[in-house]
Amino acid sequence: xxxxxxxxxxxxxxxxxxxxxxxxxxxxxxxxxxxxxxxxxxxxxxxxxxxxxxxxxxxxxxxxxxxxxxxxxxxxxxxxxxxxxxxxxxxxxxxxxxxxxxxxxxxxxxxxxxxxxxxxxxxxxxxxxxxxxxxxxxxxxxxxxxxxxxxxxxxxxxxxxxxxxxxxxxxxxxxxxxxxxxxxxxxxxxxxxxxxxxxxxxxxxxxxxxxxxxx
Amino acid sequence: xxxxxxxxxxxxxxxxxxxxxxxxxxxxxxxxxxxxxxxxxxxxxxxxxxxxxxxxxxxxxxxxxxxxxxxxxxxxxxxxxxxxxxxxxxxxxxxxxxxxxxxxxxxxxxxxxxxxxxxxxxxxxxxxxxxxxxxxxxxxxxxxxxxxxxxxxxxxxxxxxxxxxxxxxxxxxxxxxxxxxxxxxxxxxxxxxxxxxxxxxxxxxxxxxxxxxxxxxxxxxxxxxxxxxxxxxxxxxxxxxxxxxxxxxxxxxxxxxxxxxxxxxxxxxxxxxxxxxxxxxxxxxxxxxxxxxxxxxxxxxxxxxxxxxxxxxxxxxxxxxxxxxxxxxxxxxxxxxxxxxxxxxxxxxxxxxxxxxxxxxxxxxxxxxxxxxxxxxxxxxxxxxxxxxxxxxxxxxxxxxxxxxxxxxxxxxxxxxxxxxxxxxxxxxxxxxxxxxxxxx
Numbered sequence: 001x002x003x004x005x006x007x008x009x010x011x012x013x014x015x016x017x018x019x020x021x022x023x024x025x026x027x028x029x030x031x032x033x034x035x036x037x038x039x040x041x042x043x044x045x046x047x048x049x050x051x052x053x054x055x056x057x058x059x060x061x062x063x064x065x066x067x068x069x070x071x072x073x074x075x076x077x078x079x080x081x082x083x084x085x086x087x088x089x090x091x092x093x094x095x096x097x098x099x100x101x102x103x104x105x106x107x108x109x110x111x112x113x114x115x116x117x118x119x120x121x122x123x124x125x126x127x128x129x130x131x132x133x134x135x136x137x138x139x140x141x142x143x144x145x146x147x148x149x150x151x152x153x154x155x156x157x158x159x160x161x162x163x164x165x166x167x168x169x170x171x172x173x174x175x176x177x178x179x180x181x182x183x184x185x186x187x188x189x190x191x192x193x194x195x196x197x198x199x200x201x202x203x204x205x206x207x208x209x210x211x212x213x214x215x
Numbered sequence: 216x217x218x219x220x221x222x223x224x225x226x227x228x229x230x231x232x233x234x235x236x237x238x239x240x241x242x243x244x245x246x247x248x249x250x251x252x253x254x255x256x257x258x259x260x261x262x263x264x265x266x267x268x269x270x271x272x273x274x275x276x277x278x279x280x281x282x283x284x285x286x287x288x289x290x291x292x293x294x295x296x297x298x299x300x301x302x303x304x305x306x307x308x309x310x311x312x313x314x315x316x317x318x319x320x321x322x323x324x325x326x327x328x329x330x331x332x333x334x335x336x337x338x339x340x341x342x343x344x345x346x347x348x349x350x351x352x353x354x355x356x357x358x359x360x361x362x363x364x365x366x367x368x369x370x371x372x373x374x375x376x377x378x379x380x381x382x383x384x385x386x387x388x389x390x391x392x393x394x395x396x397x398x399x400x401x402x403x404x405x406x407x408x409x410x411x412x413x414x415x416x417x418x419x420x421x422x423x424x425x426x427x428x429x430x431x432x433x434x435x436x437x438x439x440x441x442x443x444x445x446x447x448x449x450x451x452x453x454x455x456x457x458x459x460x461x462x463x464x465x466x467x468x469x470x471x472x473x474x475x476x477x478x479x480x481x482x483x484x485x486x487x488x489x490x491x492x493x494x495x496x497x498x499x500x501x502x503x504x505x506x507x508x509x510x511x512x513x514x515x516x517x518x519x520x521x522x523x524x525x526x527x528x529x530x531x532x533x534x535x536x537x538x539x540x541x542x543x544x545x546x547x548x549x550x551x552x553x554x555x556x557x558x559x560x561x562x563x564x565x566x567x568x569x570x571x572x573x574x575x576x577x578x579x580x581x582x583x584x585x586x587x588x589x590x591x592x593x594x595x596x597x598x599x600x601x602x603x604x605x606x607x608x609x610x611x612x613x614x615x616x617x618x619x620x621x622x623x624x625x626x627x628x629x630x631x632x633x634x635x636x637x638x639x640x641x642x643x644x645x646x647x648x649x650x651x652x653x654x655x656x
Contacts, residue, residue: 015359015360018443019442019445021439025439026435192435195432196435199433200440200443207448208443211468
C-alpha cells in the first residue's frame with residue numbers, strides 16, 4: 001500500500017505541481033533571492049502541504065464509509081473553496097504589504113511573515129481538489145471502508161497513504177529550490193511577482209472561493 | 216555619419232490621405248528612407264499579392280467581395296512599401312483587419328448557433344473557437360501534463376487549437392512581438408481609438424515601467440491561475456473582446472459578473488483609455504499575449520535598433536510609441552534597442568527627425584546605413600559587372616533589407632489570419648447594399 005501511494009504520487013505529480021505551485025510561486029519570486037531563504041520558504045510551504053494532506057488522509061481513513069452517511073455531499077467542494085479563500089486572503093495581504101503603504105492589518109500579516117504565510121499557503125494547497133488528490137482520497141476511502149471503517153487503524157492507514165502520496169508528488173516540487181538561479185539578473189521580477197500575488201489572491205478568494213461556496 | 220542618416224521628408228500625397236486625416240490615422244510627412252524603389256515595390260507587391268489572392272480567392276469562392284478585399288489589401292501593401300509612410304498605412308491595414316474581423320465572426324456564430332452566446336452544450340462539445348490569446352493559458356498545462364484545458368477542437372477547423380498554435384509558432388519565429396502590430400485581429404481597435412484625439416488628456420510619461428510590469432504580471436497571473444484552476448481564466452473572466460466576439464451564456468450570478476467585467480474591460484481599456492492616453496493601452500498594459508510575445512521576441516530575427524550616436528534625445532520616438540516601449544529613461548541611458556514590448560509598428564522610425572531608428576536584423580553588426588546604397592556603390596567600383604547586373608544586385612540588396620522582408624512577412628501573416636473574415640464581412644455589406652436596391656428580392 002505505501003508503494004502504491006508513492007507510485008500514485010510519482011505518476012500524477014505533474015498535475016499536483018500544476019495546481020499547487022501557483023500558490024507558492026509568486027511568494028517565492030517576490031521574496032529575497034538567496035538560495036537559503038528560498039529553500040526555507042519552499043520547505044515551510046511543503047510542510048504546510050504535508051499537514052493538509054495528513055489531516056485529510058487521517059479524517060478520510062478514520063471516517064471511511066461513514067462519510068457517506070454523515071458528511072454532506074458538497075463538503076469537499078466547500079472545504080476546497082475555504083482553502084482557496086484562506087490562500088487568497090493571505091496572498092492579497094502579503095502582496096499589499098510589499099507596497100509599503102500597508103495598513104495595520106497587512107503589517108501584522110507581514111510581521112515575520114513570508115515564512116508563516118508560506119506555511120498557510122501550503123496548508124491551503126493541501127485541500128485543493130486536484131485530480132491526483134481526488135484519486136488518493138478515493139483510494140483511502142475505498143481502503144478504509146471495510147473492517148477498519150470508523151477505527152483508529154483506518155485513520156492511521158489514511159495518514160500513511162497520504163504521507164507516501166505526498167513524498168511521491170513532492171519530487172516534482174524540487175525545481176522550486178532552484179528558483180533563485182532563474183531569478184538572477186532579471187530586473188523587476190520581484191515587483192511583477194508582487195502584483196501577480198494580489199491578482200492571484202483576488203482570483204482565489206472570489207472566483208475559486210466565495211463564488212463556489214455560494215453557487 | 217550623421218549626414219548620411221539625414222533624410223528628406225516631403226508632403227507626398229496619396230489618394231487615401233484626406234480620408235486618413237479625417238480618421239486621425241495620417242501623418243503629413245513621407246520619408247525617402249522608408250520608400251522602396253518602384254521595381255522593388257512591384258516585385259514584393261507581386262509576391263504579397265500572390266499570397267493575398269491565394270488566401271482570399273483560393274480558400275473561398277471568387278466573388279465581388281473577394282475581389283474588393285484583394286484590391287484593398289494589395290493596394291495597402293503597395294502603399295506600405297512605396298509611399299514613404301509605412302507607419303500610416305500599416306495602421307490602416309491593422310485597423311481594417313480588426314474592423315473586418317468582428318462582423319464576420321459574429322455573423323458566423325449567429326448562423327451556426329443562433330446567438331453570440333456560448334452555451335454549456337457548445338462548451339461540452341468542444342466548439343469554442345480558439346484564439347491566439349488562449350495560448351498564454353494552454354501552453355503550460357499542455358507542456359506539464361499534455362492536458363488541453365480549453366474546450367475547443369484540436370484539429371479539423373480553421374480556429375482549432377493545433378492550427379492556431381502552428382500559425383502562432385511560425386509567426387513568432389519570424390515576427391516576434393511584431394504580431395501585435397500586424398497580425399492580431401483585436402489590436403486594431405486599440406490602434407483606432409488611440410488616434411481618436413489629437414492630444415493625450417492623460418500622460419503616461421514616467422509611468423512606462425509600471426505599465427510594462429503590469430502586463431507581465433497579467434501574463435503570470437493568467438498562466439498561474441489557469442494552471443491552478445485548469446480553466447482558461449482570461450476567457451472566463453477578463454477578455455475585453457467578448458463584446459465583439461462571443462461570450463458565455465449568462466446563466467447565473469457569476470455569468471452576470473463576468474459579462475459586466477467584459478463590458479467594462481472593452482470600454483475602459485480598449486476605447487476610453489487609448490483615447491485619453493493616445494497609447495494602445497490595452498495592448499501595452501493588459502494583454503497577456505502581448506507580454507508573452509515580448510518575452511519570446513528574442514527568437515525573431517527582426518528588431519528595432521536605435522543609433523545612439525545619431526540620437527539627439529528629442530524624445531519624439533517616446534512620444535509616438537503606442538506601447539511605451541521607448542521612454543525617457545531608455546533614451547537617456549543611450550540604449551540601442553527598445554524594451555521587450557516593442558511591437559515593431561514603425562511609428563518611432565517615422566517620427567525620428569534624424570533617421571536614427573530603423574528596423575534591423577537582430578544579429579546584424581553592420582552600421583545603420585542603407586545596405587542597398589552600400590552594395591550599389593561596391594558594385595559600381597567593380598569594372599567587370601554590367602549595368603544590368605548592377606541593377607539586379609541593387610534590387611536584390613534592397614529586397615533583403617529588414618524593413619522590406621519584415622513588412623512582407625508580417626503582411627502575409629495578416630492575410631493568413633484575417634483574409635477570410637474580411638471577404639465574409641465585405642460580402643455581407645455587398646448583399647445588404649444589393650438588397651437596398653432590389654428591395655430584398
